Amino acid sequence: MPDDLPVTRSLVIPAAELSERFSRSSGPGGQGVNTTDSRVELSFDVLGSPSLPDPVRARLRQRLAGRLVDGVLTVAASEHRTQLANRRAARERLAALLREATGPPPRPRRPTRPTRGSQRRRLEGKRQRGVVKRGRQGRYDE
Incomplete structure (x- = not known):
């Protein structure tokens, strides 16, 4: 199975x-x-890969920093009984990891405020919980 590994349409890792x-x-x-x-x-x-453009290499270095050991990315596959199936699984896993890391960064979260109704429901739930806990202590004053 010494085939090249397609990651995206424009990025292919040579075997x-x-x-x-x-x-x-x-x-x-x-x-x-x-x-x-x-x-x-x-x-x-x-x-050390000559097939990666410099901007892609920089993005991979940043996004996969926790998974790289001396600049090498390693994935393992052992869920199948045959070596061939595990080789396919490892190649798919590596391609998915590289595809996700080379993609554009996620859009920043737009901050939102809780709605008035959700705040009311949250506080009502806290009040009910307090009633339950006071009931366990033998106090029944509300």
Whole structure:
């Protein structure tokens, strides 16, 4: 499956820049779980990639800062029983992660005020809760 990884229409990661590692999956699976290396770790060197334009690389560095280890982004897949299925899942996961991180930033939230009705309902709920709690203490004065 040494195919290029399409992220967006304009961004495609060459297969030569992806590296895969295989290991044994954990969890149930009977006898086969101890013998097959079906877990896949797919790595992509974000900071060292020649196929990424500089603005995209800067955006990825900023948005994926918590996931990068020495500039390398790694995703793992072990939910399927076969190595091939896990390879596909890891590639899809990596593409989705890169697609989300390279997209435009979300619009800033426009501050709003609670409506008068929602404020009234909130305060009424707090009053009711106080009545319930006072009832537990044996006091019945309202």
